[in-house]
């Protein structure tokens with residue numbers, strides 16, 4: 236019988252799911268993904284996780300708790316660095332340990348360490364570490380990974396050409412739908428923030444859909460290629476050493492400079508130290524270029540009515556600006 240590996244639908248899932256799914260599938264392992272975040276998963280996470288954690292970490296705990304008795308093992312990588320001389324948030328690094336400490340009755344946790352701070356060479360070690368849970372053949376593991384990686388690269392190239400992640404929820408269901416609606420939008424708004432805040436429609440209360448219903452096209456930084464992102468962050472007075480910061484700041488700067496967006500909605504988790512710095516940089520740039528900016532902070536207490544009111548007010552302000560020729564504050 237095939238072994239089953241659980242992949243929690245949270246945190247880096249939205250960035251790497253396709254790579255992981257193909258890799259495990261190539262190894263002959265059955266992949267079980269937890270369902271989209273819902274009330275039950277959130278409650279499980281709140282119950283299991285420490286109070287001080289940010290919302291995405293709590294949600295991730297909920298997904299692990301959901302999977303724990305349905306699979307033989309759960310994949311919870313320890314992300315230290317995914318780019319040379321850059322780092323991930325300390326909570327990404329501590330995630331496997333937090334999970335093991337907080338949730339009882341877990342199956343095997345595959346806590347592969349990803350640390351590319353010095354070079355990409357350690358990736359091979361991480362891949363072999365992961366694959367050895369399922370086969371002794373290094374050759375088979377590396378082949379499974381290479382094939383998965385090729386497909387993953389094609390997928391990320393599609394995203395930089397304007398296609399939203401296929402597995403992302405709340406945006407476009409498929410390419411055809413996107414094409415057919417492309418011309419109908421009256422404006423474009425950048426949904427900015429960590430992928431797990433932007434693409435988890437339960438925790439962000441499906442903001443992308445709310446925009447679409449109002450005739451506004453949501454844009455994300457996945458549409459900006461890595462070279463462009465890094466070109467824009469290279470102009471900062473201090474080096475950006477968080478990889479997510481590179482993407483958020485560089486992506487936003489490039490879209491502002493290209494005059495590709497009519498406004499920015501930054502979705503941040505309450506208490507996120509990284510976001511407080513990144514948001515400040517983006518807000519300043521938006522102000523210089525007269526691009527409306529608003530911040531939505533989410534936690535487990537956030538109510539949908541409040542979010543709806545903020546979005547409606549922001550969209551009203553954009554419309555008012557359009558009809559009154561830029562004679563309005565940058566702030567939503």
Ligand code: SF4
Pocket residue numbers: 289290291292324325326327429504506507508509510
């Ligand atoms: S970057 Fe912010 S939202 Fe993401 S895990 Fe760290 S503290 Fe939480």
